[in-house]
Amino acid sequence: MILPIFLPHFGCEKRCIYCDQTYITEKEDYDLTRYVCDLTDKIKEPFEVALYGGDIFGAKKEELEKILKILKPLIERSKGMRVSSRPLVSRKGFSEILELLKDHRLNVVELGIPTFNDSILRFLKRGHTVKDLEETYRYLESRGIKVALQLMVGLPKETEMDIKETVRNVLRLKPHYIRIYPLVVIRGTPLAEMVASEKVRLVSFEEAVRRAAYIYASAKKNGIDVLKIGLTDNRSLRENVKGGFYHPSFGYIVRCYIFLSVLKKIFSECGIRGKIRIEVSRRDVSHLCGYKGENLRSFEKEGVELDITVSDLNNWEFRLTDGVGFYFKSNAIELFEETLN
Numbered sequence: 001m002i003l004p005i006f007l008p009h010f011g012c013e014k015r016c017i018y019c020d021q022t023y024i025t026e027k028e029d030y031d032l033t034r035y036v037c038d039l040t041d042k043i044k045e046p047f048e049v050a051l052y053g054g055d056i057f058g059a060k061k062e063e064l065e066k067i068l069k070i071l072k073p074l075i076e077r078s079k080g081m082r083v084s085s086r087p088l089v090s091r092k093g094f095s096e097i098l099e100l101l102k103d104h105r106l107n108v109v110e111l112g113i114p115t116f117n118d119s120i121l122r123f124l125k126r127g128h129t130v131k132d133l134e135e136t137y138r139y140l141e142s143r144g145i146k147v148a149l150q151l152m153v154g155l156p157k158e159t160e161m162d163i164k165e166t167v168r169n170v171l172r173l174k175p176h177y178i179r180i181y182p183l184v185v186i187r188g189t190p191l192a193e194m195v196a197s198e199k200v201r202l203v204s205f206e207e208a209v210r211r212a213a214y215i216y217a218s219a220k221k222n223g224i225d226v227l228k229i230g231l232t233d234n235r236s237l238r239e240n241v242k243g244g245f246y247h248p249s250f251g252y253i254v255r256c257y258i259f260l261s262v263l264k265k266i267f268s269e270c271g272i273r274g275k276i277r278i279e280v281s282r283r284d285v286s287h288l289c290g291y292k293g294e295n296l297r298s299f300e301k302e303g304v305e306l307d308i309t310v311s312d313l314n315n316w317e318f319r320l321t322d323g324v325g326f327y328f329k330s331n332a333i334e335l336f337e338e339t340l341n
């Protein structure tokens with residue numbers, strides 16, 4: 001289990017135009033010492049400590065030392081530590097921070113790279129380039145640290161080509177795992193003003209889901225773990241969303257979309273209408289039905305009624321039969337990319 005310790009904007013030199021971690025993490029002025037004491041008593045299962053919500057390598061060494069001192073009882077009991085950061089190995093003090101973290105059982109660094117397009121990174125005021133990501137990634141890897149990537153979809157100015165570029169780079173770098181976040185427009189951020197004054201336009205919710213599905217399916221197909229799709233739901237974030245693609249079930253909707261697209265393509269290409277039997281694993285029944293049954297309604301609109309049977313197939317596998325002569329067995333993740341053209 002991963003035990004997140006949120007340190008909102010800890011180490012952030014400047015803010016990226018879309019970010020406000022106090023809403024995202026729902027932690028502002030909380031007493032870390034007390035929080036850690038409570039956790040240390042409560043947790044019984046094995047865990048890793050994760051420092052999220054900031055730019056850890058941007059922190060001052062003395063300030064990070066203070067935080068690590070508070071976390072020491074937890075870190076000593078843990079299986080190791082993960083941290084999230086901007087990818088900027090060239091900044092002063094990077095190697096000292098790395099040594100300090102290694103002394104505190106660092107396992108994984110999650111590098112935020114919302115897109116592999118430098119012009120969008122500049123627009124977002126990320127303060128780093130794609131080249132910085134490359135250099136940071138290699139630097140960490142060469143020192144035995146596992147690297148994960150935090151990606152985004154639905155960014156201003158982002159095109160289909162940018163998503164393809166993201167996928168290409170993920171497959172090339174082979175990170176330990178990825179996370180996929182949809183863009184969320186948060187009250188009070190520069191991005192919220194730009195969206196309100198129509199200086200930037202965003203794609204539709206369905207398009208953001210489609211882009212996330214493409215990254216997800218490509219990573220899974222190539223054996224790269226996807227740890228999370230979407231932001232963790234919390235009241236403070238929900239109350240301060242001014243646009244973008246926030247949904248408490250974003251990840252689930254993305255997974256449902258994969259089944260929807262793949263099956264619609266098969267039904268259309270094979271001219272299937274009427275009742276058809278489909279077998280899937282128990283875990284995939286809800287993905288097949290869709291968020292609040294939306295997939296089933298969508299199939300019905302196209303004249304197809306699914307007779308769902310749970311079987312011992314693997315996750316994402318499905319078997320279609322019409323009882324007369326049609327038989328098709330495949331894997332939705334394997335087929336998803338073909339639905340994009």
Ligand code: SF4
Nearest residue numbers: 012015016019053054
């Ligand atoms: S996205 Fe990351 S680096 Fe940018 S302001 Fe937010 S926490 Fe800091």
